[in-house]
Amino acid sequence: MSSELNHLLSLASAGKMSRRDFVGRAGALGVSTAVAGTMLSTAAFADTPVKGGLLRAGMQGGESTNTLDPALAASDVPFMINSTWGETLVDVELNGTLGLRVAEEVSSNADATQWMFKIRKGVEYHNGATLTAEDVVATLKRHTDDKAQSGAQGIVKGITDMKAEGDMVTLTLAAGNADLPFLMADYHLVIQPGGGVDNPAAGIGSGAYKIVEHEPGVRAAFEKHANYWDSSRGHADQVEILTINDNTARTAAIQAGQIHLMNRIDPKIVELLKGNTDVAIERAAGPGHYVFIMRCNAAPFDNNDLRMALKMSVNRQEMVDKILGGMGSRGNDFPINAAYPLFDDSIAQREYDAAAAADFYKKSGHDGSPILLQVAPGAFPGAVEAAQLFQASANAAGIPLQVKLEPDDGYWSNVWNVSPFCASYWGGRPVQDQMYSTAYLSTAEWNDTAFKDAHFDEVMIAARGELDQTKRKGMYSEMANILRDTGGLICPMFNDWVEGRRNEVGGWIANPAGTLMNGKAMSMCWLNA
């Protein structure tokens, strides 16, 4: 399926197919119009790769406390570094479909309770060893293991048994899950020699580049992995990933040509940056979203009318314009958007309605005491400003919303998932099921809205095993509506990935699944002489 789409794309970008035809055909393959559009807009395809050179990316989201252990990767820079030296079984293609990496073939039984991954032959680690099915199992084990401290622990929970026979890895699940392959694309699950049990932070993997130097929070330097299996990747001789957390410096750096790629262009300056002829702004409508989360079990948010009142009093368009500088789309109070397969775009968009909000507020019978919204600059870019816009629009509807600033330091431990009402963000997941089961299942670890709804849970489990796409789409649509009207999530906006590319960089393909081509930019881009 992915290969077919790629074929279409190449046709389109080579001009052999009209835009409308492409979008149509892509749609037929379950690709949303938005994504298809994005795909085409990045017509970097046509030209052919240039080998050699030093490709540099400057990124936000790294600290000197980072490590190379994929299990502990949490922020953008480690994510990028790991996806440059390591590879997963599969990854998520630009259009949200499955791409084959270490696994060259994926199949399952009828009820999706058992999955078979055929491991590609002759995949070699940087240390010369060859990647085996045992390594894969060992890796998965390491992340499942209770002793492990992996962020992927929740993901691999469902697997009851894993075994390796020859070049075949077989995973058995408690309940059927049609999306399991996508879970295997999780960036924590980098395949390491012996599963990386002895030395998780060795940074030895099977990726296109091998690490030659790593100073956490500063720089990771790579050189080409000579025996890399995939000739279509790894064009530059060397690549470097620099941590440049300061927006201004990072932007200045790409303009000055000190770096070739950058993540997280501050939406505010996109307009200004457009003036620069050397730098192209790459957008991808991703699943990431900025949210305000109310805990449904904590007063006063245990009252759905109050929740509705607050949902009604967000001016989503204003936020998209001012916080995202238009680089995003309005949210609809459930965590899914067009970036996901099986998204139901027929669900009505919620608008700012002061009157309605006021009614709900009256109905809720709230005592009028100030409603505290806790926020830190680091909750998401522009969080403080967004909260202030929220406050303004809510106050206009007569709701006594008040913003309380928290320091970034300790925000995720002391405020998020603790305080009744705070700002947060979700990076999104490759598939709806994963998103819902991570944060909205009653029993989920990170159910940060403390949303508990038996029916919702049932539908989710059922949908998991459902292989009929249309039925499944219907179920997801129902879940969406439940969350939208009774959930604790206020989702004002989905943020596009807004990233910078100097014009001499070729091979860019927008990928909504993650930052900088879902971490593949270093392996897939090249420098035009």
Added chain:
Amino acid sequence: MRIPLSALIGLVMTGLFVLSALFAPWIAPYPIDAAVGQVWEGPSAQYWLGTDTIGRDILSRLIYGGSVTIFVALVSSLLSFGMGAFFGFLAATRGGWIDTGLSRIVDLMMAVPSLIVALVVLSVLPLNLTVLILVMGVLDSTRVFRLSRAVAADIAVMDYVEAAKLRGEGQGWIIFREILPNAMSPLVAEFGMRFIFAVLFISTLSFLGLGIQPPLSDWGGMVRENKDGLVYGKAAALMPALAIAVLAISVNLVADWILQRTSSLKGGRGG
């Protein structure tokens, strides 16, 4: 009394700032938190200094921000002076173990980089004006302590202080009636300096994200909000920066003037 031109300018400017801070709600053309215009509009008849990163009127925010900045800086410097001067004088007049003890404690406080301290304390305690002021006040009081101790030590050996002791006067009279009046001018000059460093310190704290509650915002915070525009020559960030600089300079001019009249040798940016 003869006031050199520079000092006069300083006095006038400082006065203006203080007034606009005091009457912020009446002067500011727009509410502080209302997004009235587009993002980063240039100066216009409507928005004299243009608009900020989410389209709020910069002039209004400057005026409100000024009142916060000046208030915090002022109160914290007052605090640091209250503490610093009192203990400084105590150490100088009592001497002995009190002096040694206090001096060692101050050495200790000064040896720990004040940024760590600020970082630690501000993330332990709830982030509000009171805490901010307390932290800054205490951190700064060490320097005041050293100055006032030095000044007081010079005065304490004067014959008139000895005369007071011979008369049998108490500690209070000696500190407040004999020493304080004579230590005043160097302290006042130092106060100017401290005030400026307080302003700069708040800005730095806000820059590191440990600043002031929204929708209020001190000038340093405003610079931070708008800094990304700077690289593209958007003036939005320069306005508050300019405000800080001008305030600092005007106070500094006044301080200098007093300093010249009593050439004192203290002062210094926090380590």
Added chain:
Amino acid sequence: MHPLIKLVAQRIALGLILLLAVSVVIFLGVEMLPGDTAQAILGQSATAESLANLRESLGLNQSATTRYFNWLGHALQGDLGKALTNQQDIAHAIGQRLGNTLFLAACAGIIAVPMAITLGLIAARYNGRWPDKAISGVTLAMISLPEFVAAYFVIFLLTQVIPILQPVSMVFPGMGLFEKLHAVALPVIVLVMVVLAHMMRMTRAAILNVMQSAYIETAELKGLSPMQVIWRHAMPNAVAPIISVVVINLAYLVVGVVVVEVVFSYNALGQYLVDHVAKRDLPVVQAVGIIFAAVYIGLNILADLIGIIANPRLRHPK
């Protein structure tokens, strides 16, 4: 024993005691921080059990006192331990970053100190006349600018308007000296701006203070030119105060430049420290805090000593 040696010994002993006290203070300070290392490491992706596991393996469930004394014991043997967060060897990591910190401080100092003193002398020489007013005015403006503003301004000026320097200053092992110098040019400029004013003003003040003395009149009546008077007769007696203010600023260049490091993503100690405070990485915060304190205390001792040596009364007792 010669009083000089005695003084030096006293100073150093005092410094060490102070250092120990500082380590306790820092330890307590970081202990007080809410949340803990495990929580901070895993951030949003923490689960109850992964937290428990991490705590376990980090030994966070020992008592604070135990941990402090363990740390102290090893530190005294020169072993600063491993970072809790990423198991890096602290001594090694710090070693590299300390190098960068000192490199930056040195570059800034080498430019700023002589410049400040020269300007101070000139200002004192022309006290109250236009050169004095000009110098004082400019330095005043500098001292009044928050350093991050200065930083962004030079970025704007020297990488965009006149693109001759690079906005990101990180340096790596294996870089040539010239490369490094080119890399740190911007932060150096900013830091010079920051410290210049203070040192210059204090030099000026110190000189003018000495110029009140009777022996200056004697010198003038010998027919020395104003600059000769300042250089031969005022300077030797103004050394102590000037040195002490120079030291304060050098210390500042080492311990106080976090903001500049952040803006220019310069990989030195300040940034390193801030990251680890945020992650509650005690051993690292300890180590860096101690190093900073040591630098500060050490420099102050140095200042005292120079002050003593510059004073003939102490050098040649009756």
Added chain:
Amino acid sequence: MADLLTIKNLRIEATAYPPGEAPRHLVLVDDVSVSVQKGRVLGLIGESGAGKSTIGLAAMSYGRGGVRLTGGQVLLNGRDIRAEGAAGLRALRGREVTYVAQSAAAAFNPAKRLMAQVIETSLLHKLMTKQQAEARAVELFRKLGLPEPETFGRRYPHQVSGGQLQRAMTAMALCPKPDLVIFDEPTTALDVTTQIDVLAAIKEAIRDTGVAAIYITHDLAVVAQVADDILVLRHGKAVEYGATDQIISAPKQDYTQALVSVRRIDHAEKTGDAPILRAQDIAARYHGTNFDVLQDVTVDVAAGQTLAIVGESGSGKSTLARVITGLLPARAGKITFDGRTLSPELASRSKDDLRQVQMIYQMADTAMNPRQTVGTIIGRPLEFYFGLKGEAKRARVQELLDQIEMGAGFENRYPAELSGGQKQRVCIARALAAKPKLILCDEVTSALDPLVADGILKLLLNLQAQEGVAYVFITHDLATVKAIADKIAVMYRGKVVRYGQKSDVLAPPFDDYTDLLLSSVPEMKTGWLEAVLKTRRMESAGN
């Protein structure tokens, strides 16, 4: 003979900028003419503020602070140096004219070795090579009677005594072989016994080098020993100008006569009576030192009488005062006051004990809080000891002001607005306010001009007559002692070397020290210096 320096109708003005007041315009020197010939010495004499130093410096066309030469001529070697530019002045300063400052201790750069400073001028003006300069310096050191002349120059200023510094200063002035040397009160800061030697050394040096000199002092007796001519100045105007003999023996002007006849007060010594204060076998040492600055000192003073404690700097006389007040607790011995024993500790003395013993300081301006008005200063003891308030207090303050012969209106003035004499009077009033039985006077007159000092002494005597208060009068000035004392204790190196009624102490036979002390006090007649030195040489030859 041709004039080396001629000053014609000199007018010097200055503008003072008192903080917080309008600038004041002052005329420091008005229409003064005087001349100095080669090899001769001109004495400039007058009280402080008479403009004598200003004129001296004018000979180098140098004005302190805002001082400007606004009129007349200063002809040096025949050319008007007021016309010289900065460079021209630098060329003559230190080469043609050199300067010896009042306090050598302050005038030498503490950070440089003496030799470097002594020869600096000669090298600066390229008058001689380093070797020559050092050779000459050594020769001068020898001539001025400095110890170890060869190595003396290696020392730092703080390593030599005040008297030696003053000689070194003279060597520094003479080293570049100038035409004219200006001595500005070169011996004022010295003890009498030191002064006489320095005086002799200077006089000899002047004679040998045949240099011309201007000798500035407030002490007529001193200048009489060295000067050929004397110009008497007052308030910047010339009062009398003539040969030394004439000025001393036949002064024409009243003011000059006053100066000559100063300190002719003599008061009949009182005797007997029970002691109000008795200090017995006192020993004391300063904190952290290991030698006694006072060794078994025993003195007493009767009510209404005056005990003068005479001694040179370092003799321990001021220390004794501190011990009596309790500021420095005695190590041994006891102090009885009015029949009862005083606690050695200030802190543990009763308020009334404190009231009974008051103190007056040498430096009146540091003894008064510059931020308090005269009213407050005098009023505080009244309030503190007697709880006087409001009208009663005001009235009593006025009363005291009258007693110290200062009229109404002073209570609102600040110390800065008072003259030196007035300040000292206010201090006296403050002491009196406590109605004490004893007042310690520490060098109360030594900072004052002779005439003013006289006034103060007279006042003190009157007050003693009225109030029956006893004084312990600490001074180095024997003239003052003669004028006021009933009993005298001569102190030397922490010991009392001679003690008794004034008449006994001042009458032979003397012990060596007292003899030296008495014989060293300059007398108002020319040739005294030679005479004294002669007798001393004979004595030293004798034994």
